[in-house]
Amino acid sequence: MTKTEFNELYRCIDEGAIHLEKQKGITYLEAIAEVGEAIFQEANKTTQHDETEQTLLSILSHIDVESLEKETVRKAFQMTVLKGMKGAVQPHHSMTPDAVSLFASYLINKITSNEKSAIRILDLAVGTGNLLTTVLNHSPLKVEASGFEADETLLHIAFANANLQRHTVELFHQDSLQIALAPSDIVVTDLPIGYYPKDEVASTYTLKAEEGHAFIHHLMIEQGIRSINPGGYALFLVPNFLFESDQAEKLHTYLKEQTTILALLQLPKTMFKDQQHGKSFLLLQKKGEKTTVPRHALLADLPSFDKKEALADMMKQINNWFAEELKL
Structure with a gap:
């Protein structure tokens, strides 16, 4: 698998978050965290997953976790979080630029x-x-x-x-x-x-x-x-x-x-x-x-x-x- 670049990682996190937001009725910000956890866990291939999880894993399958660079991860998370905060109602939800x-x-x-x-x-x-x-x-x-x-x-x-x-x-x-x-x-x-x-x-x-x-x-x-x-x-x-x-x-x-x-x-x-x-x-x-x-x-x-x-x-x-x- 080729090294995962920023654009690809951002796209996967964003698509995965939108999917979970719709399927689970949670906020986009909450979904970002769940997507991040799913990437980290790299989902055990032998475990049975429900339809929502299977679709998420399919979206995330393009990511090569081992090749991820720290700053690529941080910036991709930053961009998705900024997107999520535009729609957040909590006034304390903000991020250091x-x-x-x-x-x-x-x-x-x-x-x-x-x-x-x-x-x-x-x-x-x-x-x-x-x-x-x-x-x-x-x-x-x-x-x-x-x-x-x-x-x-x-x-x-x-x-x-x-x-x-x-x-x-x-x-x-x-x-x-x-x-x-x-x-x-x-x-x-x-x-x-x-x-x-x-x-x-x-x-x-x-x-x-x-x-x-x-x-x-x-x-x-x-x-x-x-x-x-x-x-x-x-x-x-x-x-x-x-x-x-x-x-x-x-x-x-x-x-x-x-x-x-x-x-x-x-x-x-x-x-x-x-x-x-x-x-x-x-x-x-x-x-x-x-x-x-x-x-x-x-x-x-x-x-x-x-x-x-x-x-x-x-x-x-x-x-x-x-x-x-x-x-x-």
Whole structure:
């Protein structure tokens, strides 16, 4: 069998998902996860299958699982998930864009460039796994990874996605704010944005609200900082209004006490239809013996990822900052 390329894999996942969606009365997103699992299992040929499964296996028979490359799998899943999310009614169903995930992996490779041993990475809101698996696919290091996701459908997709990319990732169907987490070296999370409804859970956090609900993105920042080792790093995708809300002063005080703010990089405005949905990378280092305090934080507006020359120039400036300020 010839190597399965992106277009063929995408077509098979899409056709298989449409088939299951119709036959089983499930959503397209739920069907994607089932298709991914079916590909991974490679269906035992001696087992009896019902008509729905037989048709699915026929659709998937064009895929050579052994030849699948990690990035081919990730991108094919990404495209089908994006298609599914257009028809999803849940407002929290969204995915970290590819260019953003790749830039996150670039930043993480910069901060881990002096590491020799394995590192542990945690994603507090893993979603479909696109951000985390992008980081894993582009890291030269051995990485132990884990992720938490409260939405069962998204987690099911992340599970199938990671399996097909042959990543060993611990995935938990759980609200990451409700438990104490094992320490990690790096936290990377595209933060959900809005109010957190569980006031009892929020009350255990320094960044709880004095009145009403706390912001879930504030609580996750605190949980991320709690769960990294001293000297470890946190890379968050945060809303551009992070330091403008009525709870921002408390957040800023907490960050100064617990971390060194290394960088705030605003994503291109052209990525967002509505500017109030704009996001930035916030890079922090938890205070510890090995913490390096730069003379000044890296603050920049990133150019459009389509403008290659401008982006190359920006990355050169970022590389220089890492070399001069952090010796990386």
